[in-house]
Amino acid sequence: MKISVDEDKCCGAGQCVLLAPEVFDQRDDDxxxxxxDAQPDEGHHAAxxxxxxxxxxxxxxxxxxx
Structure with missing residues (x-):
């Protein structure tokens, strides 16, 4: 699995961080x-x-x- 994110689309809801904190974080300012981690271990795929x-x-x- 390879992940990409579109920062221009992101609204900062933070659901991704809550569900997969090993893979996603949020910038402090916005x-x-x-x-x-663009290619997380299989153990993180479901999250x-x-x-x-x-x-x-x-x-x-x-x-x-x-």
């Missing part, structure tokens, strides 16, 4: 997503998929073939 699903701005893209 709350925009920070991708910590990352859920984070992408619940992102209100659809700012998280997943490539399952990577």
């Amino acid at each position: 709350g925009i997503v920070v991708l910590l 990352v998929r859920e984070a992408a699903d619940v992102c209100p701005a659809a700012a998280i893209a997943l490539d399952e073939s990577a």
Whole structure:
């Protein structure tokens, strides 16, 4: 799995950080997503998929073939 984020779409809701804090963080100044691990271990995949699903701005893209 390979993750990419679109910072321009991100609204800073923070659901991704709550669901997968090992993979996502937020900038302190504006709350925009920070991708910590673009290719997380398989143990994090379910949480990352859920984070992408619940992102209100659809700012998280997943490539399952990577």
